[in-house]
Amino acid sequence: MSFNEINEIISKISPSYYEGKRVLVTGGAGFLGSWMCESLLALGARVICLDNYSSGREENIVHLQSNPNFTMIVQDVSEEFSLDGPFDYVFHLASRAGPFEFAEFPIEIIRSNTTGTMHALEIAAENRAKFLFTSTSETYGEPTVFPTPETYRGNVNAVGPRGCYDEAKRWWGGIVYGISSSERS
Template sequence: MRLDSTRVLVTGGAGFIGSALCERLLGDGHRVVCADNFSTGRQANIAHLLTEPGFQLLTQDVVEPFDVPGPLDQIFHLASPASPVDYQRLPLETLRTGSAGTDNVLALARAKNARFLLASTSEVYGDPLEHPQPETYLGNVNTVGPRSVYDEAKRYAEAVTFAYHRAYGTDVAIARIFNTFGPRMRLNDGRVVPNFIAQALDGRPFSINGTGKQTRSLCYVDDMVDALVLLMRSPHRGPVNLGSTDEMAVLDIAGLIADQTGNPLRFTYAPLGQDDPERRRPDTRLAQRLLGWSPATGIPEGIAATISWFRTDLGSSR
């Protein structure tokens, strides 16, 4: 592989999306610095990259000020606990990563004159009263609820990103990422797809919070990585919604996974979590117009690839 002169920092690069992004950037010929403190990321996600030319691992908590010697052209800021299990286990760490951590990474971007892309989230919309959610929707967020540490961390991160742009002229972009799934998710991370796959592979009933009629819009990780790369390479600041417009009820997601694993379609029910959104689907017309992007992977195809990966991962770890 011939390396080009572009050097890219990916914070949270050992995470689910971050590791796929590092792999993609290396495949495109860029030099990549992966920064992670491994609070939720996994060494196994990047183990195959450690011998790649142009790949560098930096064990770093972005909450602490840090430098990356040498030039940087682009910074993808993905560092943050992202699943409910993680950010409720690490509430203060989540808030500090979104606030002090984002400040530190923006300061680095300013010092290096690098383009900075914030991986924000659909959680900034809270439990939305407008459907689907366009970028102009200001949200319905409970600032003191159990999900608030993640919601407010990302809302602050968006605010400080634009503050750096206005105050210093820092070149920035904001991606609002909607539900993403695929290989390298953790089975115990609390999100619907890995939860259901874990239950199916163990032959257990599917656990449903609420009625199961609440909806999710699922985007396969390779498509999300494509979108992040396109936004970084564009001149646009955003925010830009990135996700799938294919909306599925949670019960239907369970049915799809049952069909593909052969697990009987049996359910257990628990109350819906506080502030858990009933419906969530992005309005992605801006991404289509500005980036020429829309997801290319169908949900059944993506689910099949994810199940296959989990079967292999579980087999190697037992």
């Protein structure tokens, strides 16, 4: 999906949907996270950005810091923390995602995608907030079908060079789906 396609989707969201809502964005100083923070602010949300700058960059959000509806918290999502709520939404985007980082930071990648996801889910549960979990096509590994449909089960090498990222995302994707499915039934 391209930024133009995403911007088209956002243009169809009524500003009143997010206006005045408190939104926690983990990984908010990253490439997608900073764009998410900016978009939510434009829709009138109060945004709390949580990032440890391990792969996110302060320059991605420096232009947001003068906005009174923006709060930056420097924190590793994989370490235990608490935040003053309430939150209406928790958007979990925190993770190193660059293939060049998989060999250098495998433990950090696993932690942000496992323990970090658990912490983000706990905050959402404590606040009865809606939760957005972002995933990746990396969960398919090396697909044999192109384009790859969402129903594709994957061709992942768990001990391969991308395994730390692929498997952590797959594992929590399944858990988040399971929680979501059980709440609907």
